[in-house]
Each structure stands twice: as structure tokens, then as C-alpha cells.
Amino acid sequence: MNVIETVDLTKRFGNFTANDKINLTVEKNEIKCICGENGAGKSTLMNMLYGALQPTSGKILINGKEVHFKSPVDAIACGIGMVHQHSKLVPSLTVYENIMLGIEISKKAGKFNSPFIDEKEERRQVQELIEKYHFQLNAEDKVADLSVGQCQQLEILKMLYRNVDILILDEPTSVLTPQEVDWLIDNLKNLSRQGKTILVITHKLREVMAVSDSVTVIRQGKVIGVARTKDTNERELAQMMVGRDVVLTVSNENGGEPGSDTVYEVSGLCTNNHLGLDVLKNVSFQIHNREIYGIAGVEGNGQSELIKVLTGIMLATKGSVRLFGEDITNLWPDELRRKKIGIIPEDRYKHGLCRDMTLADNCSAGYLDDAEITRRGILNRKNMQKRCHDYIEKYDIRIADEYGNVSQCSGGNAQKLIIAREFESSPRLIIACQPTRGVDVGSIEYIHQCLLDFRNKGYSVLLISSELSEIMSLSDRVGVMYKGEIIGEADPKTASVADIGLLMAGTIPEGMR
Amino acid sequence: MRGLDSILYESIVYLTPTLLCVLGGIFAYKANVLNIALEGMMLAGAFVSVLVAHSHENKLFLAYLAAFAVCIFLGLVFSVLGVTLKGNVIIIGLAINMLVPAVAGFVMKLMSLASIPVKWFSTNSIMISIPVIRDIPILGPLFSGHPPITYISYLLILVMYLLMYKTKFGVHVRVVGENEDAAINLGLNTKKYKILAVLIGAGCCGLAGTDLALERLSLYTNNMTAGRGFIAIAAIYCGRGDPLKCTLYAILFSITNAVAEYFSLLVSASLLLKVVPYVVMVVVLSAASALNRRNSRTRGAFSEN
Numbered sequence: 001m002n003v004i005e006t007v008d009l010t011k012r013f014g015n016f017t018a019n020d021k022i023n024l025t026v027e028k029n030e031i032k033c034i035c036g037e038n039g040a041g042k043s044t045l046m047n048m049l050y051g052a053l054q055p056t057s058g059k060i061l062i063n064g065k066e067v068h069f070k071s072p073v074d075a076i077a078c079g080i081g082m083v084h085q086h087s088k089l090v091p092s093l094t095v096y097e098n099i100m101l102g103i104e105i106s107k108k109a110g111k112f113n114s115p116f117i118d119e120k121e122e123r124r125q126v127q128e129l130i131e132k133y134h135f136q137l138n139a140e141d142k143v144a145d146l147s148v149g150q151c152q153q154l155e156i157l158k159m160l161y162r163n164v165d166i167l168i169l170d171e172p173t174s175v176l177t178p179q180e181v182d183w184l185i186d187n188l189k190n191l192s193r194q195g196k197t198i199l200v201i202t203h204k205l206r207e208v209m210a211v212s213d214s215v216t217v218i219r220q221g222k223v224i225g226v227a228r229t230k231d232t233n234e235r236e237l238a239q240m241m242v243g244r245d246v247v248l249t250v251s252n253e254n255g256g257e258p259g260s261d262t263v264y265e266v267s268g269l270c271t272n273n274h275l276g277l278d279v280l281k282n283v284s285f286q287i288h289n290r291e292i293y294g295i296a297g298v299e300g301n302g303q304s305e306l307i308k309v310l311t312g313i314m315l316a317t318k319g320s321v322r323l324f325g326e327d328i329t330n331l332w333p334d335e336l337r338r339k340k341i342g343i344i345p346e347d348r349y350k351h352g353l354c355r356d357m358t359l360a361d362n363c364s365a366g367y368l369d370d371a372e373i374t375r376r377g378i379l380n381r382k383n384m385q386k387r388c389h390d391y392i393e394k395y396d397i398r399i400a401d402e403y404g405n406v407s408q409c410s411g412g413n414a415q416k417l418i419i420a421r422e423f424e425s426s427p428r429l430i431i432a433c434q435p436t437r438g439v440d441v442g443s444i445e446y447i448h449q450c451l452l453d454f455r456n457k458g459y460s461v462l463l464i465s466s467e468l469s470e471i472m473s474l475s476d477r478v479g480v481m482y483k484g485e486i487i488g489e490a491d492p493k494t495a496s497v498a499d500i501g502l503l504m505a506g507t508i509p510e511g512m513r
Numbered sequence: 514m515r516g517l518d519s520i521l522y523e524s525i526v527y528l529t530p531t532l533l534c535v536l537g538g539i540f541a542y543k544a545n546v547l548n549i550a551l552e553g554m555m556l557a558g559a560f561v562s563v564l565v566a567h568s569h570e571n572k573l574f575l576a577y578l579a580a581f582a583v584c585i586f587l588g589l590v591f592s593v594l595g596v597t598l599k600g601n602v603i604i605i606g607l608a609i610n611m612l613v614p615a616v617a618g619f620v621m622k623l624m625s626l627a628s629i630p631v632k633w634f635s636t637n638s639i640m641i642s643i644p645v646i647r648d649i650p651i652l653g654p655l656f657s658g659h660p661p662i663t664y665i666s667y668l669l670i671l672v673m674y675l676l677m678y679k680t681k682f683g684v685h686v687r688v689v690g691e692n693e694d695a696a697i698n699l700g701l702n703t704k705k706y707k708i709l710a711v712l713i714g715a716g717c718c719g720l721a722g723t724d725l726a727l728e729r730l731s732l733y734t735n736n737m738t739a740g741r742g743f744i745a746i747a748a749i750y751c752g753r754g755d756p757l758k759c760t761l762y763a764i765l766f767s768i769t770n771a772v773a774e775y776f777s778l779l780v781s782a783s784l785l786l787k788v789v790p791y792v793v794m795v796v797v798l799s800a801a802s803a804l805n806r807r808n809s810r811t812r813g814a815f816s817e818n
Contacts, residue, residue: 102699104684116679314810
């Protein structure tokens with residue numbers, strides 16, 4: 001019997017059809033993966049299934065009965081719970097308060113409920129639940145102090161407390177260490193054995209193969225294919241997702257050995273955050289010419305702060321940064337750019353682009369000092385537009401209106417705009433932070449190739465990413481960050497993913513001591 | 514000792530309306546709605562309480578009620594425009610702050626009065642003098658000889674603390690302010706909580722205005738709130754919406770004000786002394802923000818929160 005069935009489910013936003021006549025069936029107790037690129041319409045589909053969006057046309061049947069959800073609350077009442085990609089937790093509240101949000105237990109005053117909350121009872125029930133499912137949580141901890149992995153466990157627990165039968169997870173593994181991913185996969189299988197039905201949205205094919213019973217691929221709002229997992233493979237799924245053959249992994253093997261001159265040297269770098277906690281402790285590494293140095297680690301272990309310090313947004317309290325022997329510690333971002341460092345920021349809309357300004361403005365941002373762009377303080381609009389046009393041609397940036405704003409770009413094309421701007425400024429070193437986050441598979445391939453070409457010309461790249469596979473396939477050397485330190489370095493050609501995973505979790509494997 | 518007692522008593526006179534604005538305003542602050550209309554709402558409370566008392570002899574209760582009702586009405590206007598219709602809360606708040614003294618001024622012009630007195634009513638008749646305590650130095654001026662709303666404001670410190678941290682309502686208001694997405698997903702009616710938060714503030718402003726004009730002076734002069742609503746906002750921000758911390762900041766500002774008032778009676782440069790409380794405000798606000806950023810290593814406008 002089908003637990004979930006959709007019939008010709010369609011969702012339009014204005015002229016844009018996000019979901020086009022989707023027919024999806026999910027059987028009881030199965031783990032179903034929904035695959036597709038960013039923007040393929042996976043999230044829209046899930047949002048309709050749990051009530052955050054209402055379909056334009058078509059039907060949703062749960063356990064054979066047609067349903068019309070007005071809000072997520074209706075969906076939860078019907079037994080459908082969603083675990084979001086971006087946590088919907090409240091950081092200033094504790095674990096048990098977050099679980100009980102909206103369904104608080106009131107203190108009794110005689111026969112009536114008083115307005116006060118019965119915290120003791122809430123704590124007891126939540127601790128019981130944690131122990132029942134063997135989660136690694138403590139009911140009284142504040143959510144602000146939890147790791148990303150724990151937050152996700154909490155989100156799942158929140159749904160389990162509400163007794164849902166169908167669990168939807170949106171990109172659940174994007175922020176986890178390899179070990180945490182294994183733990184999650186085991187637990188999902190456990191839950192499905194206990195009678196829950198699970199839907200996982202993901203674009204990571206390896207995990208699809210590991211966790212699911214069946215898989216549905218979506219492209220441009222349409223169902224492209226449905227398969228039993230055991231009858232398919234990664235390559236076939238990737239082909240369905242993108243619509244053409246793709247190179248899943250690029251490799252840096254053909255570019256020659258890294259050089260021996262030290263280009264970039266970070267030594268003993270320390271800083272603290274606004275709470276006074278040390279978030280960088282003695283970070284040291286060197287990058288040579290013709291080398292990509294990767295920094296891996298679970299998010300929140302100091303990578304963001306390291307990026308901020310190295311790109312001039314945050315100050316280091318101790319230590320130094322040198323470029324070709326010249327001290328560039330704590331310089332401002334514009335000074336760093338004048339020293340020929342290209343910066344691809346972590347959050348492209350916060351630090352890299354201005355969405356409500358034109359493509360041309362964004363192409364010259366950060367490089368307004370160029371003689372070609374500014375003369376005696378006056379901007380040369382014509383040259384700016386010409387530069388923009390050149391970048392669009394050369395980097396294959398696909399946009400509707402060359403004179404329009406950046407807001408028209410998809411994630412991948414916005415990222416390519418930054419890539420174009422930074423690579424065309426003739427840099428000697430590129431600091432690339434999460435260069436392919438939220439970027440479609442086709443653009444990922446392109447961006448990786450850009451980084452490799454740059455390296456093969458003899459330049460250096462600092463690559464900071466939470467996608468372990470990206471770090472492993474591009475880097476010549478990998479440093480792993482844990483709690484503000486680089487706790488180990490490895491050669492991705494010889495080290496195993498398991499070893500790097502151990503480092504990411506803070507344990508130094510036997511062979512590396 | 515007489516000097517100290519008088520400073521303490523005057524501190525409480527100044528503190529009551531400010532504290533009420535603070536205690537009411539923290540809910541809107543926590544629900545992430547910036548209510549800058551505290552000043553205008555308080556002035557409306559002051560105006561209406563005196564106007565009703567002026568025209569209805571011996572009906573004190575009616576004056577209290579009318580002030581409260583008018584402020585709730587202004588709160589509703591603010592929330593319908595700002596929350597339901599999603600208008601710009603700064604502009605709406607500013608409009609209320611400008612509208613209230615204009616309407617009051619217009620009515621006074623019609624009545625041909627420069628200020629509205631309540632001739633039948635003596636403020637002494639409602640002062641609550643507490644035996645024993647009134648004779649104890651320091652405690653006496655703090656806890657005895659004040660009108661009813663002052664005692665209500667003392668009580669509200671505890672009530673608001675419990676409401677904010679120990680009840681469903683308080684938790685939900687904080688969730689709405691901190692992560693609205695989460696609140697929506699849990700099926701909380703976020704608009705309802707925002708509106709209720711604004712209304713709590715409006716109601717408190719009604720009490721504040723009544724205390725300021727009717728209870729203390731039995732007189733209304735235009736713009737008599739003199740920026741207390743904004744000082745309350747400063748206290749809310751310094752204390753980051755925590756009822757107890759915000760109360761402490763309100764007390765600090767009130768004491769400085771009373772000290773300056775007291776000394777301005779004694780010396781000739783009295784106008785200069787009136788500047789002191791506002792200078793203290795600026796210094797405290799700068800210090801509070803410097804303290805918040807003391808460990809911050811981020812440059813310029815990039816915030817870490």
C-alpha cells in the first residue's frame with residue numbers, strides 16, 4: 001500500500017512551473033530518495049507534502065486518502081514531519097524547550113491548566129525519548145552550544161515526539177562528518193524497520209546508494225526516472241539528474257608536482273570571537289607554488305573565522321600571514337586585493353556580490369582602482385560594461401539581461417561571476433571558500449576546472465570547503481580543522497576518507513601520530 | 514538626609530512612567546517589533562487621563578480607564594498597520610509620536626487653555642502612605658507616599674519576569690522574535706504574538722501617562738513626557754530585553770535625572786545641569802555597546818551575531 005501518492009501534482013509561481021505533473025509513490029516502511037540538482041524542484045515538492053506550500057493543481061493522497069494541508073501543523077497532525085536543511089531551532093532555548101515548542105505541558109492547578117509551564121515533566125519526557133532512541137543529546141543543554149550534527153538529531157527527535165509516521169529529511173548530510181553520516185544512515189534504517197516511512201532529499205549519490213530502497217530523479221520540475229536502488233548505479237543517476245554525461249570527479253594528477261617555493265605562510269594565527277572564546281588556536285600552514293592546499297573539517301570548527309581573518313574581515317590577535325615573505329597580517333580586504341590575492345568568499349551574497357546592483361557594477365567591485373575603470377575619481381561606465389560583457393562570454397555566465405541586476409542569476413551563475421572577477425584580476429593566490437556550495441553539477445565541474453587550471457599555471461590556491469569529496473579530489477595537501485586548530489595534515493592521494501573523517505571528529509588516527 | 518530623601522523620592526517620580534514603558538516595551542522588543550511609539554502612547558495616556566478628569570468631576574476611575582483604552586487603541590492601530598499590513602514600523606511609530614501632541618495641542622487650543630488642570634482633584638488624596646516604612650530613612654521615600662500606579666509598576670517587574678520566562682506566552686513571544694520560521698513551522702500564529710506584545714506595551718504606556726500627568730500633577734501640559742519613552746527604549750536595548758536588567762538601566766537613568774534636578778535648584782547654572790542626565794545616557798549607551806563588542810575582532814559593520 002502506498003503511504004504517499006501524488007497525482008499530477010503541479011506548482012506554478014507566476015509563469016514559472018516549479019513542479020510539473022509529478023507522480024510520486026512511496027510505499028510503507030521504505031526509504032525513498034528524491035534526487036535532483038539545485039533548482040530542480042525537490043524542495044517545492046517536499047514543501048507541498050508537508051503543507052508549507054499549496055499545490056496549483058493535482059492531488060496528494062496519504063494512506064489512500066486525499067488531503068489538503070493548509071500549514072505544516074496539518075501535516076504533522078496527519079503524521080508527516082520534516083527535518084529541514086537549515087535548522088528551525090531556537091538557539092537561546094534548551095533541547096527540551098525546543099522539542100516542546102507549541103505543545104508545552106502546563107502545570108496543573110487543581111483540575112485546570114495554569115499558564116505556567118511544567119518544566120520538570122517536560123525534561124523527564126524528553127530525556128526518556130533521547131534514551132529510547134539512543135541519541136547523543138542532553139535535555140538541558142542549550143541549542144546554541146550544540147554541534148550541527150546534534151541539532152539535526154534534535155530536529156529528528158522533535159518529529160518523533162510528535163509521533164509522525166513519515167519523516168522527510170532535506171539534504172540531511174550536508175553538514176555532517178563521515179562518521180555522523182554513517183550514524184544517521186544506521187538510524188534511518190532503524191527507524192524504517194520500526195515502521196516509519198522516510199523520504200530523503202539529496203544530491204549526494206553515494207548516500208542515495210547507501211541508504212535508500214528506491215529513488216526518484218527530478219529534473220526541471222519533472223520526474224525523469226524511478227528505480228529500485230539495487231538496480232541502478234551512481235553514474236546512471238547522475239546522467240538522469242543532469243541530462244548528459246558528467247565527470248563526477250576531476251583530478252589534479254595531470255598538472256605536475258607542486259613546487260617548492262613557499263608562496264603563502266600562515267604561522268601561529270590566533271583570534272577570539274565576541275564571547276571571548278578562542279576560535280583560532282595557533283593555526284599554521286604553508287602553501288607552495290603550483291599547489292592547492294585544502295582545509296577540511298566539520299562546519300563550525302573555526303573555518304569561518306580563519307576565512308574572515310585571512311580575507312581581512314576579522315583581526316588576528318596573534319600570529320602572522322606572509323605572502324612571498326611580505327607580512328600581510330591584518331591588512332584590509334582592498335589592500336589584500338592590491339597584493340594580488342583573489343578572494344572567493346564563503347557567503348557569496350553577503351560578502352561577494354550585491355544582488356540589487358548591475359552585473360557590470362559587480363564585475364568591477366573591489367577593483368575600482370583599475371585605471372581602465374576609474375580616471376580621476378570618475379567611473380568609466382562604458383569600460384565597466386565592456387568588462388562585464390567579456391566575463392559573461394569567457395566564463396559562460398548564463399543570464400537573461402546583460403544590463404540587469406545580479407538578482408536574476410542562479411546560484412551557479414552568480415558564483416561564476418565571482419570566479420570571473422577574481423581570476424581576471426591576475427592574482428598570485430586565490431582563497432576559495434565553499435566555491436561550489438549551492439551550485440549545480442554542471443557549474444561545479446566548471447569551477448573545479450578553473451581552480452585546477454590556475455594551479456597548473458604555477459599559482460597557489462587555498463581551498464576551504466565542507467564538501468570532503470571536493471577537498472579530496474582537488475587538493476595536493478589537506479589540513480583538517482578541529483576546534484580552531486589544524487589537528488592533522490594528510491595527502492589525499494594516500495590517506496583514506498575514514499582517516500580524514502577521524503581527524504574531522506577530533507581523533508588522530510594511528511598512522512598519523 | 515533631607516536632600517537624599519528628596520532625591521530618592523524624585524527618582525521614583527521619574528522612574529514610574531519610564532519603568533512602565535520599559536516593562537511593556539520589552540515584549541515588542543523580544544518579538545522583534547521595534548515600537549518607537551512608546552513616547553506618543555504615553556503622552557496620549559497623559560492627555561486623555563487629564564482631559565477626562567477635567568470634564569468629569571469625581572470620576573477618577575473613568576479617567577484611568579479612558580487613558581488605558583486610548584493607548585490600547587493606539588496599540589491596535591500600530592499593530593494593524595505594522596504587523597497585519599506589514600507597514601514600516603518606524604514610520605508608523607513616528608507618525609503616532611507626532612500625531613498625539615498635535616491632536617492634544619489642537620484640543621487645548623479649542624479649549625483656550627495653555628495647560629489642562631484638574632481643579633477638583635488633589636494628588637495628595639491618592640498618595641498611599643505606609644505606616645512604619647514611611648519613617649525609615651531611604652526606604653521611606655522609595656516605598657511610601659506614592660500613587661497607586663507606582664506600586665503597580667513595582668509589582669509588574671515580577672509579573673513581567675514570570676510572564677516572559679515561565680509561561681507559554683513568554684516562550685512563544687521569544688521564539689517569534691528569534692526564529693520566526695521555526696514559529697511558523699510549529700503552527701504558532703506569529704502575528705497574534707506580535708500584536709499581543711505591542712498591546713502589552715501600549716497598555717503599560719497608558720498607565721505611565723496616567724501616573725505622569727494625573728496622579729503626580731493633576732495637570733496636562735503638551736509634550737510633558739519629555740523623551741521618557743525614548744529613554745525607555747534606550748534602557749530596553751541596554752538590557753537586551755531582560756526585564757530585570759532593563760529595570761536596572763531605567764533606575765540608573767532615573768537617579769541621574771533626580772540628582773541633576775536636585776542640584777539645579779541649588780546652583781545658578783541650572784540649565785546646564787539639565788543636560789547631565791542626557792549626557793549620562795549617551796555615555797552609558799556608548800559604554801554598553803563598547804562592552805558588547807569588547808571581544809569582537811570583526812571589522813567595521815560585519816556583525817558576528
